Amino acid sequence: MSPRTAVELAAAVRSGSVRAGDVVEEYLARIDAREGDVHAFNLVTADAARERAASIDRRVASGDDPGPLAGVVVALKDNLCTRGIPTTCSSRILEGWRPPYDATVVERLAAAGAVVLGKTNLDEFAMGSSTENSAFGPTRNPHDLSRVPGGSSGGSAAAVAADFATVSLGSDTGGSIRQPAALCGVVGVKPTYGAVSRYGLVAFASSLDQIGPFTHTVEDSALLLEVIGGHDERDSTSIPKPALSLRSELGRGVEGLRIGRIADLPAGADPDVLARLDAAFDALAARGATIVDVTVPAFTYGLTAYYLVAPAEASSNLARYDGVRFGLRVDAADTNSMYSATRAAGFGDEVKRRIMIGTYALSAGYYDAYYGKALKIRRLIANDFESAYRDADVLLTPASPTVAFPFGAKGDNPLAMYLCDIYTIPTNLVGHPAMSVPFGTGEHGLPVGVQVLAPTLGEPVMFRVAAALEAAQRESQARSGGAA
Numbered sequence: 327m328s329p330r331t332a333v334e335l336a337a338a339v340r341s342g343s344v345r346a347g348d349v350v351e352e353y354l355a356r357i358d359a360r361e362g363d364v365h366a367f368n369l370v371t372a373d374a375a376r377e378r379a380a381s382i383d384r385r386v387a388s389g390d391d392p393g394p395l396a397g398v399v400v401a402l403k404d405n406l407c408t409r410g411i412p413t414t415c416s417s418r419i420l421e422g423w424r425p426p427y428d429a430t431v432v433e434r435l436a437a438a439g440a441v442v443l444g445k446t447n448l449d450e451f452a453m454g455s456s457t458e459n460s461a462f463g464p465t466r467n468p469h470d471l472s473r474v475p476g477g478s479s480g481g482s483a484a485a486v487a488a489d490f491a492t493v494s495l496g497s498d499t500g501g502s503i504r505q506p507a508a509l510c511g512v513v514g515v516k517p518t519y520g521a522v523s524r525y526g527l528v529a530f531a532s533s534l535d536q537i538g539p540f541t542h543t544v545e546d547s548a549l550l551l552e553v554i555g556g557h558d559e560r561d562s563t564s565i566p567k568p569a570l571s572l573r574s575e576l577g578r579g580v581e582g583l584r585i586g587r588i589a590d591l592p593a594g595a596d597p598d599v600l601a602r603l604d605a606a607f608d609a610l611a612a613r614g615a616t617i618v619d620v621t622v623p624a625f626t627y628g629l630t631a632y633y634l635v636a637p638a639e640a641s642s643n644l645a646r647y648d649g650v651r652f653g654l655r656v657d658a659a660d661t662n663s664m665y666s667a668t669r670a671a672g673f674g675d676e677v678k679r680r681i682m683i684g685t686y687a688l689s690a691g692y693y694d695a696y697y698g699k700a701l702k703i704r705r706l707i708a709n710d711f712e713s714a715y716r717d718a719d720v721l722l723t724p725a726s727p728t729v730a731f732p733f734g735a736k737g738d739n740p741l742a743m744y745l746c747d748i749y750t751i752p753t754n755l756v757g758h759p760a761m762s763v764p765f766g767t768g769e770h771g772l773p774v775g776v777q778v779l780a781p782t783l784g785e786p787v788m789f790r791v792a793a794a795l796e797a798a799q800r801e802s803q804a805r806s807g808g809a810a
């Protein structure tokens with residue numbers, strides 16, 4: 327079998343010791359064997375991947391260097407635009423739409439030598455925490471097919487966990503990378519807002535959305551961010567700086583770092599998850615970090631503010647799907663009836679719920695009471711984090727309050743589903759980076775992710791801590807005889 331990580335695989339392909347063409351066949355064989363059960367993909371672009379791999383092998387043979395991701399197999403969340411390749415957002419309303427351009431991240435992956443293998447399933451328009459809201463059926467968790475992979479980037483998380491791709495990209499508006507990463511036992515990063523271009527990411531809530539990687543290792547996520555990060559003039563919210571250098575941080579250890587424990591963290595996490603969080607603090611302390619108690623009082627209001635801000639922005643962003651410019655059209659007697667017939671048939675229930683909440687929150691007479699108040703909470707959360715980061719370099723929380731849950735467990739109760747993101751949402755509201763690192767297992771032997779949070783552009787210190795957690799986890803696995 328070819329190497330499992332992007333760093334090792336790219337090194338092998340660049341040196342000519344492994345052929346990208348063989349790598350792609352290995353991945354396609356695994357997909358053939360298990361994708362019927364997992365359903366990570368909306369589309370597998372096997373032929374394009376084979377052609378692309380062949381061209382990479384030709385370049386290596388002729389003495390050329392295809393780049394730092396040479397031959398690395400990538401899966402893309404199906405809300406990232408790919409030129410000429412269907413991009414559905416797992417919604418009926420976009421069926422048949424082929425974007426006329428590539429997202430910036432897709433261009434940058436290609437320029438680095440990566441091979442795109444397909445588009446992954448998601449909750450419709452990235453709204454959800456289980457991938458059960460996909461119009462094309464759910465994705466299953468590769469660790470236990472009776473359970474969800476998390477969401478909304480469930481397909482991207484499952485694709486890496488099942489080794490259907492070396493790495494994948496997702497988007498995170500309120501937790502959609504970190505929560506499925508936790509539930510599928512892989513690394514998932516939400517970068518600082520503006521660190522990665524959103525050009526070509528289908529917009530859900532533009533002030534919150536960020537693209538980020540899913541990988542097997544912390545080092546692979548660092549490499550991916552170095553490739554996809556950095557200024558892009560086509561995204562006006564992109565930070566006008568080059569990508570941060572992250573791989574150089576990984577070996578620095580955590581000695582002398584201050585790791586914050588949020589004393590007033592909202593309750594709701596299961597005991598097995600909290601036990602792993604405690605173990606993470608212990609592991610970092612054992613490596614020379616200092617654990618400090620901080621408070622972030624407004625953290626607890628994050629969910630409330632998010633469910634006004636995100637639907638408000640979504641109701642405006644999704645107004646463009648009117649049967650005229652994209653995908654589906656349901657014909658009717660006049661234009662207005664065509665709009666409503668198209669939207670009634672094209673959007674699923676959760677998307678309709680968000681559009682209604684958002685439209686209400688923005689309507690005259692309610693704007694100040696709801697949307698305006700949510701913006702004030704956003705400011706309070708930012709202030710509270712700012713004072714916490716005077717005492718701590720990073721903060722640690724659970725990524726998800728529970729391990730992967732069974733299908734249907736929260737299906738009838740939107741609030742129960744929304745609570746999956748209680749620990750991830752505040753980060754998006756303030757634009758900070760955060761990542762989920764696999765840190766052992768909880769109930770039923772299922773993966774648990776610990777979330778590392780850092781202030782704006784604090785990715786270097788966040789990755790140092792993540793690398794230390796990964797190393798501690800590896801050591802404890804080795805001690806216990808290699809059990810997962």
Ligand code: GLN
Nearest residue numbers: 452453454499500501502
């Ligand atoms: N689960 C949250 C929601 O449904 C977050 C989704 C996301 O990050 N895209 O809105």
